Amino acid sequence: MEDERKYSFQTGERNTFGIxxxxxxxxxxxxxxxxxxFYAIKDRKKQNVKDFLLAGGNMSAIPVALSLLASFMSAITLLGTPAEMYNFTTIYYWIGLGYFFTIGAAAHIYIPVFYRLRVTSAYQYLEMRFGSATRSLISIVYVIQMVLYMSIVLYAPSLAMNAVTGFTLWGSVWAVGLVCIFYTTIGGMKAVLWTDTFQVGVMLAGLITILIQGSIEVGGFAKAWQISYDSGRIVFDxxxxxxxxxxxxWSCVFGGAITWLAVYGANQAQIQRAITCPTLRKAQMAYWFNFPGLCVILYLCCFIGTVAYAFYRTCxxxxxxxxxxxxQLLPLFVMDVLGKMPGIPGIFVSCIFSGALSTLSSGLNSIAAVLLEDVVKVFCVADISEQRATNASKLIALVxxxxxxxxxxxxxxLGGVLQAALALFGMLGGPILGVFTLGILFPWANQKGALTAVSSGVIFMLWIGVGYQVHKPPVAPFSATSLVGCNWNLTRDMSDTNFTEPLVEIVTNATATEYSTWDxxxxxxxxxxLWYSATAMLYVICVGLIVSFxxxxxxxxxxxxxxxxxxxxxxLPFLPEKVRKPLRFGVDYSKTKEETTEADREEMEVFVDKTGNSNGKPS
Structure with a gap:
């Protein structure tokens, strides 16, 4: 008869990788x-800037949708969400509803504007609407935001690798980073889109495997849910x-929606993917196809966190x-429940690194687009040849x-990767979303208003972020954790006769109402x-309109x-025309078509190449 299965909390040892x-x-x-x-060789004779940065503009909706999904559903989500379910409550499930509002707003408010303009860099829009200074400032903020975010994304799976295998942390950082730099630099956007598609499949396979085997270990998912319910973790109200x-x-649905809107509506990496579709309708379809994928990955991670708590409920x-x-909780859980099955831990780590690779490659490609269009062509060489522009893009991605x-x-x-990443998007991505919203929805805004609002908005949000780190307000209380099942003989001093095994540990940090003041x-x-992005957007819009007027x-x-x-x-297309007309605030939309004609595209190419003034007309 096979020996009884031993887990890490019984042995004090973690399983490691096999061959x-x-x-x-x-x-x-x-x-x-x-x-x-493959794509570097296949397109070696025809590759130009459009091919390298926009995949030729003829991608189908499915790979674009999967790439949109992979780009920001990274290792941060895969590691952070199960830990969220373990440490806190199920209130985070509500963020899935926030995704619906995010996709609706991004697909029908922001993407049509960028698609009609056919810009390579989304920040070209800002020059047309608010002048070159606003464009340059936002481009710099975006590059800083993405470089920091990608660093978090690269560190997170390397931490997982180190936790489950003992493989050197920094060795895995460099191995994965170099592979990603390689295929992004030589293959361009097509390589990014198709590797993202492959990596989404790996992510889903890994998550489903973990959930199934973990549920088996604890006696079924229904039992795991009941255990969480009994512990007070199931909270939706x-x-x-x-x-x-x-x-x-409120924070998960509306704060989360605006946090992710900064990603899907105003982030170069996502906008660039939408523009790879041949029509606006396909770009919008790609966004809506992406919505169920977001929910599937989110809730798989949430379910895994619930099962992990049931597994470690006594230790x-x-x-x-x-x-x-x-x-590091999820990697430990995987090695506990799957460590005896050769190859399965390897699938898990591949799943985590797939999330990191997809995000890193998307970010590098978008940074190449922004720096080429908003820096090289604006401040260095305006009439750069196609070949030199392509080589410059590759060099930028490499550096x-x-x-x-x-x-x-x-x-x-930076601490917990999930909160650190979303806070970063709020502090830097929120003001970017705010200035795009100011330009797209408020026709009275001018260059002075936009530039004042977004520059002070970035400072304001960084002030909040730094203030949080300096003052460190008490965090939300962790859920109760039991220690009755731990093998304390592995950790205590055997000569200590007064040792008593702790029965339960409850973290008693103050709740919000206890530590809040009216200061x-x-x-x-x-x-x-989760309110960072909403705060930043509201600040930029209000200040921008006040200064503009x-x-x-x-x-x-x-x-x-x-x-x-x-x-x-x-x-609100069902409203009568006499009601909708004054709600256009004097802007004449009669010339705007949902599908841009070829003549319009040629006109816009000339328009984009020129320096736009503050009211959006060509020079």
């Missing part, structure tokens, strides 16, 4: 690199409107000393990749990270309608 696991992980890197090499509450229905691995950070590798050390000091600075620093607002009739979105026509 088959290393082979499968190596295979993932080889396949990803091979896809890049926290409607506390206080913005300093870390997670509530919290962090308190017991098996792991040092919550982000940016190595900068990300260097900044990974900074990412290692505006304390409340500002205590703001939930104070300095001479733009006449809506003078604004090019291609730079605006008739939001009431989009979402």
């Amino acid at each position: 088959v696991d290393y082979v499968l992980f190596g295979l993932l890197l080889c396949v990803s690199a091979s896809i890049g090499l 926290d409607f506390n409107p206080d913005p300093i509450v870390r997670h509530s229905v 919290d691995p962090k308190t017991f000393g098996l792991i040092n950070a919550s982000d 940016a990749g190595f900068i990300c590798l260097g900044l990974t050390y900074v990412a290692s000091m 505006p600075f304390v409340r500002l620093y205590s703001l939930s990270y 104070a300095t001479g607002k733009t006449d809506p009739k003078s604004v090019d309608p291609r730079l605006m979105c008739p939001i009431f026509d989009v979402f």
Whole structure:
């Protein structure tokens, strides 16, 4: 008869990789690199800037949707979400509803504007609407944001690898980083899109495998859910409107929606993917195809976190000393429940690294587009040849990749990866979303208003972020964790006769209502990270409009309608014309078509090459 299965909290030891696991992980890197090499060879004679950065503009909706999904559903989500379910409650499930509002707004407000303009860099729009200074500032902010974010993304799976295998942390950082830099640099956007498609398949396979086997180990998912319910972790009805509450229905649905809108509506990496589709309708389809994928990955990760709690309900691995950070919980769980099955841990680590590779490659390609269009062509060489532009893009992607590798050390000091990443998007992505929203929805905004609002908005959000780190307001209370099942003989001093095994540990950090005061600075620093983007967007819009009206607002009739979105026509088309007409605020949308004609595209190419003035007309 086979010996009884022993787990880490019984033995005090973690399982490690076997040869088959290393082979499968190596295979993932080889396949990803091979896809890049394939497209580098296949398109070697026809590759130009459009092919390298936009995949020729003729991609179908499915690979674009999967690439959109893979780009920001990274290792951060795969590691952070199960830890969220283990440490806190199920209130985070509500963010899935936020995704619906995100996709709806991005696909029908923001993407049509960028698609009509056919810009390579989304920030070319800002020059047409608000002048070159605004464009340059936002381009710099975006590059900083993405470089820092990609560093977090690269560090997270390397941390997982180190936790489950003992493989050197920095060795895995460099191995994965170099492979990603290789296939992104030589293969361009097509390589990025198709590797993303492959990597989404690996991610889903890994998550489903973990969920099934983990459920088997604890006696079924229904039992795991009941255990979480009994512990008080199943919470869906926290409607506390206080913005300093870390997670509530309001912060997850609406704060989360705007946080992700900064990704899907105003982030170069996602906009660039949408423009690879041949028509606007296909670009919008790609966004909507992406929505169920977002929910599937989110809820698979949530379910896995619930099962992990059921598995470790009698011995919290962090308190017991098996792991040092919550982000290592999932790797430990995988090695406990799947470590005896050759190859399965390898699939898991491949799943985690697939999320990292897809995000890193998307970011590098978008940074190449932004720096080429917004820096090289604007400040260096305006009439650069196609070949030199393509080579410049590859060089930029290469250099940016190595900068990300260097900044990974900074990412290692940011704490929980999920909160750190979303907070970063709020602090830097929120003002970017705000200035695009100001331009697309408010025709009265002018250059002075936009530039003042977004520059002060970035400073304001960084002030909040730094204030949070300096003052460190108490965090939300962790759920109770039991230690009755830990084998304390492995960790205690056997000569200590007074040793008593702890029965349960309950973290008793103060709740929001206990530590909150009416001091505006304390409340500002205590703001939930999910409200960062919403706060930044509201700040930029309000300040932008105030300054615009104070300095001479733009006449809506003078604004090019291609730079605006008739939001009431989009979402309330059933209203009579006499009601909708005044809601267009004087902007003439009659010349704007849903599908851009070839003549319009040629006109826009000339328009994009020129320096636009503040009201959006060509020079």
